Amino acid sequence: MLTANLIRTKRDGGVLNAEQWRFLIEGYCGGEVTDYQMSALAMAIFFRGLDRRETAELTRCMVDSGERLPRVSDRPRVDKHSTGGLGDKVSLILAPLLACCDVDVPMISGRGLGRTGGTLDKLESIPGYQTQLSIEQSSRVLKDVGCFIVGATESIAPADRRLYGLRDVTATVESVGLITASILSKKLAASLDALVMDVKVGSAGFMPSIQQATELADSLREVGVEAGLPTIPVLSDMDQPLGRAIGNANEVNESLDVLDGGGPEEVRALTLRLSAELLVATKQAGDLQTAEGLLARKLDSGEARQRFERMVHEQGGKLSGHLPLGKQRDTVAERSGWVESIDCPAIGDAIISMGGGRRKTTDPVEPSVGIDLHFRVGDRVETGQPLWTVYEGQVACPPIQPVRMSETSVPARPLILQRKSGG
Structure with a gap:
């Protein structure tokens, strides 16, 4: 050949x-x-x-390019994956939260793709945090803490690790087949019992329409089930960033707020829902309502925050509170009204231009830059209130106008758009 x-x-x-x-x-x-x-x-x-058979074959080859993670306990093994979007910091909260509920969460995550932030880049904002662990090291963390968050290494789906970086800089990210194979190869290598997929829909993610997101959700569910991994896709809104904070250190700080029982309601709600799906799938809870109640208590008690700090410590990180951010610059509303829409591509491009993302695979990332949005679509804004805040590093933020206002009221967008049953 x-x-x-x-x-x-x-x-x-x-x-x-x-x-x-x-x-x-x-x-x-x-x-x-x-x-x-x-x-x-x-x-x-x-x-x-790629047709479905090709996607399954490519996924299988990517899994076989490396090793599989060993089981370290008789607890169920679960994970969540997101297709990516601005402000999506759920993984940082979900892994330690579920670890408090007698399940193991061996999370193999990725870096930023295009405009979307990467879980590994966010965690590397924490001084000393190691995202590259050997199988023996990650297994020890999992046994002791109940969760880890690491990157794919040369031992785990190495083919995907190399292809992942190429897709980011060759404008080939938004492919259903490649996304499916990339996600599932890492998850199958983690020897999971259940996976929940957060498929983002909107301009801040890779699937701008419900039709495209549904196609990806179906692909993930079918290829996952064929490979023996029950996969539950949940379609969630990404026509605006999730939460207030966008940027690496900025999103770690917001995650800490949620782990303390606070933070933006939409971040908390989505985290609880995705976590609950996994507890029900592994029969750790009888229904979603019961599961969400248990999980909420773990957040509010501080137990999940303590588990997160243990994970960070075991992976070499030194966390003593909120992380420092860049020079702050606020923009206020010049008139009253309602938030009609948010220009997500402009926000993502601005963060990349300040060094908070990559133009090529070898680019370093400046963790302290970011943007806060103080309102969501449908919110009422009064003249003089801060609309957004920029945190600048050595490179200034380009002129942006990410918030579009309306003189008449605008309905809020639903957070959960659709759930597809798993196999």
């Missing part, structure tokens, strides 16, 4: 079989398939797509 011929097949709308996918993925990991060839293949997939 020749790599160029396989790229040509996908470019022309053809279908690759299991042997061909294995040739490509093993060749990529072994150096016979180059980054530029894999970039060309990713672009062909972006335009031509």
Whole structure:
């Protein structure tokens, strides 16, 4: 087989079989398939797509490119994954929260893709926090704490780790097949008993329409179930950032607020719902209402905050309160009205321009830059109230106008748009 011929097949709308996918993925990991060839293949997939069988084969090959995590207890193993969006810091709260409820949460996360922030980048805002642990190290943390949050290493789905970085800088992120294979390869390697998928819908994520999000949710559920992993997709709103804080250290700080029983209501509500889905799926609770009540008590008591601090400590981090942010600059409302919409791409691009995200895979990330939004769609704003706050680093924030106002009232957007039953 020749790599160029396989790229040509996908470019022309053809279908690759299991042997061909294995040739490509093993060749990529072994150096016979180059980054530029894999970039060309990713672009062909972006335009031509993958059918369900191809997606399953690609996922399987990515899992087989590395090792699987061992079980460290007889507790259920669960995880949550989000397709990504501005201000989505749920993973930082959910992992320690569920660890308080007699389940193990071995969370393998990623870095920022495009405009969306990455869980690993956020955690690396904490001085000393190590996102790259060996299987032995992560297993020890899981046994002692009940959760960890690490990145995919050369041992776990190494093919995805390399392809993930290429997709970010080659404009091939928004592919249902590639997203499905990327997510599920890491989750299958984690030896999970259940997975809840937070599929974001709107301009601040990768799936702008409900139709596209539904296609991805169906793909994740079907490929997950075929591989033996019950997968529960939940579609949630991402036509505006989740919560108030956007940016790496900024989102860690907001996560701490939620772990203390406070923080934005929408962040707390989504975290409780996704966590509850997993407790019900693993029969740790009989229904969602009971599960959410248990989880809320863990947040309000401070138990989840203590578990988070233990995880950070075990992964080398030094956390002594809220993290420092950049130079603060506020913008106030020039007139009264209601928030009609939020320009999410403008916010994401502004943070990248200040160094809070990457233009290429080797770019460093400045953790202290970010943006706070003080209102959500549908909120009433009075003249002179702060609309947004920018935290600048060495690079100033470009001029932005992320909030569009209306003179008439605007309905609030629902947080949970749809739930699809798992397998």
